[in-house]
Amino acid sequence: MSIKQVAKLAGVSISTVSRCLNSPDQVKPKTLAAVQSAIEETGYAPNALARNFRRGKTGLILVVLQSVGLPFWEGVMRGINGVARETGYSILIRETASSQPELDDYCKMVMSKEADGIIVLASPSPISGTSQYSTQARRTPIVLGCENVTDEMAHIPSVRVDNRRASSEATQYLLQLGHQRIGFIAGSRGSLLTRDRERGYFDAMKASPQGEHREWVVNGDQTIDGARRATRKLLSLPEAPTAIFCANDEMAMAAIYEIKRRGLRVPEDISVVGFDDTRYAAIMDPPLTTVVQPTEEIGERTMRRLISAIEGHDIGEAPEIVEHRLIVRDSTAPPRSDTSGQAQNQSAERMA
Structure with missing residues (x-):
């Protein structure tokens, strides 16, 4: 059976059948009843079309993210897809490179009932401008997976x-190991994605005997190249850190690479901690100590x-908070004697 046969049996056009499924509130009750009867009589996709007809839904969820290839999103998408299968929804993934026209189009899909709702994963708002947010978003089901990337998405x-x-x-874990000089590689300047991670680092450092040192915080732009530059800058300080905490695992990988390139060892000379526990963290050399985000649970919820x-x-x-945990692997250890800072600087000079 096809939608054409459903339309013929109901005595309506194919577009009317489509409108009944996607926008039932725009169709006369008599026509709705005729189309529903035809769907039931023909048995045309009863588990999808008929159910969606009764609910006045499309059964389609739009997931917007900047890059589907990032390892972190694997677990999140697995959680989303699992619940989608369980509840009879289909997932449409759309990537965007911060293109506002594209994002506006995605929101219009929901407004025109081509999709039932939007999940935004670390991508800009699907609604441009605060005035549009106040009117459209109240009618558009949207939930953020993980952090918001713009202030207008805070609500x-x-x-x-x-x-x-x-x-x-x-950071407290590194302090408990005995580290006092702890560097932090942040994201881009002003990045909301890593802003709270930087604040948490400062919370712990302020309470430590060393206190906070702004020169120990360097932007890594959330990229491998940026983190390598940041690591070189930290290693060139007069008192180089004995530990480096990175705002994500990718930057931690880059930091370890740069530390080794300088002839230093992890963790014997410098400890490194990441954030996210992506798929590569456990098989790095050495395996990375990192903050675990329960990605699949985030996707499901x-x-x-x-x-x-x-x-x-x-x-x-209000945000729904899921529990994190710190998984300790081989990239962290107590610091060596204070002469290690001198050794690090000598190594940095040799590589300069």
Whole structure:
């Protein structure tokens, strides 16, 4: 059976059948009843079309992210897809390089009922401008998976870890090992993605005997090249850090590479901690100590929260916090004697 046969049996056009499925509120009750009867009589996709017809939904969720190839999103998408299969939804993935026209188009898909809701994964807002947010977003089911990347998205419900607390605990772990000079490789300047992680680092350092040192914080731009530059800068300080905490695992990988390139050892000379526990963290050399984000759980909860909004429930604006944990591997150890700082600087001079 096809949609054409459903239309013929109901005595309507194919476009009318499509409108009944996607925008039932725009169709006369008599026509709706005829199309529903035809769907049931023909048995045409009863598990999808008929159910969506009754609910007035498309059964389609739009997931917007900047790059589907980033390792971190594997677990998140696995969680989203698992709940989607369980609840009968289909997932449409759209990548965007911060292109606002594209994002506006995605939002229009929901407004025109081509999709039921939007999940945004570390991507700019699907709605341009605060005035549009106040009118459109209240009618558009949107949930953020992980952090918001712009201030205008602060009031959109999200599912994430407590980045500030997680970062503070990772820094405290290094302090408990005996490190006092702890560098931090942040994201881009002003990046909301890593802002709370930087704040957590400062929370812990302020409470330490050494206190906070702004020169120990260097922007790594959330890239491998940026983190390598940041590591070189930290190693060239008069008192080089004995430990480096990176705002994500990718930058931690780059830091370890640069440390080894300088003739230093991890963790014997410098300890390194990451954030995220991506798929490469456990097989690095050495395996990386890092903050674990439960990515699959984040995906599952994000999807369930969105479905709740689609079904008309008030899901509020407060973030839903999931628990993180610090997994200790071989990239961290107590610091050597204080002569290690001198050795690091001598190594940096040899490589200059």
